[in-house]
Amino acid sequence: MNIGEVAKRVGLPAKTIRYYEDINLVRPFRDPNGYRVFTEKDLHKLTFLSRARALGFTIEKCRALLALWEDQTRASSDVKKIARAHLEEIDRKVSDLQSMRKTLSDLMRDCAGDDRADCPILSGLGEPR
Amino acid sequence: MNIGEVAKRVGLPAKTIRYYEDINLVRPFRDPNGYRVFTEKDLHKLTFLSRARALGFTIEKCRALLALWEDQTRASSDVKKIARAHLEEIDRKVSDLQSMRKTLSDLMRDCAGDDRADCPILSGLGEPR
DNA sequence: ATGGAGGTTCCACCAACTGGAAGGTCAAGC
DNA sequence: GCTTGACCTTCCAGTTGGTGGAACCTCCAT
The missing domain is CATH 1.10.1660.10 (Multidrug-efflux Transporter Regulator; Chain: A; Domain 2)
Known part of the structure; x- marks a missing residue:
């Protein structure tokens, strides 16, 4: 083909x-x-x-999974280990994003979003934590 | 400095x-x-x-925000518009990750994770949807 | 034989840095 | 005044996972 x-x-x-x-x-x-x-x-x-x-x-994880996939003697625990690590990574990313989301929406809540220049989003970003 | x-x-x-x-x-x-x-x-x-x-x-969004930050005549609505778009992007990413998470944990649920070769994660990945 | 839809290689580019080599500068200590 | 080490400089290459495009080849139908 x-x-x-x-x-x-x-x-x-x-x-x-x-x-x-x-x-x-x-x-x-x-x-x-x-x-x-x-x-x-x-x-x-x-x-x-x-x-x-x-x-x-990632490509490298795929390569590892593919090797396991082709290896008829692999243990399913080897696969599950990779999957579990990846699941944890996904969870980390989700919680990172959610914390970003919270910070951003807190900043946005206080911004009038009208034609005035005053903007808590910009001032919030400019100040050190 | x-x-x-x-x-x-x-x-x-x-x-x-x-x-x-x-x-x-x-x-x-x-x-x-x-x-x-x-x-x-x-x-x-x-x-x-x-x-x-x-x-x-992104860097380009930062550049835009920085320009607004330096522009004393900007309207806060311009800033809020960028922020809102970004918030939506974050939400999209979160839901993408959550759907990945679900698929992966469904696959994992059926995998014994022991020393046998049989692995629903691998077979699940190999089959077209 | 010719046209168009496939296929091929190779090179460059994207984001947003990071690592490392090779070298210049500065301040402290002897 | 010289050395040492920390700090600074530039430049080049590599990262991840592809994507776009140019130049060229091949196949099939007309």
């Missing part, structure tokens, strides 16, 4: 798939004409990557 | 402050010896930047 068809099926841009080959996440076969030829297994791998990336796993 | 002292006071690495000069966010004066010399106003600006960045505003 050529790259365009693969791109359509897994929902990744062809450029991204080429990039994934560049960094050795997939190794499609090459046709004598130079075109990449993808097998079902490659498709499966790319689907895996696409889903894992959508969950926010 | 030299860059090291400024860095300590505003809590930004010296490298970052040099970078901010590079992209014209601050324009410290230069001593005849080539050293950057920062005024109180520069300090104030850098504090502003540090706080705004900590709230997740």
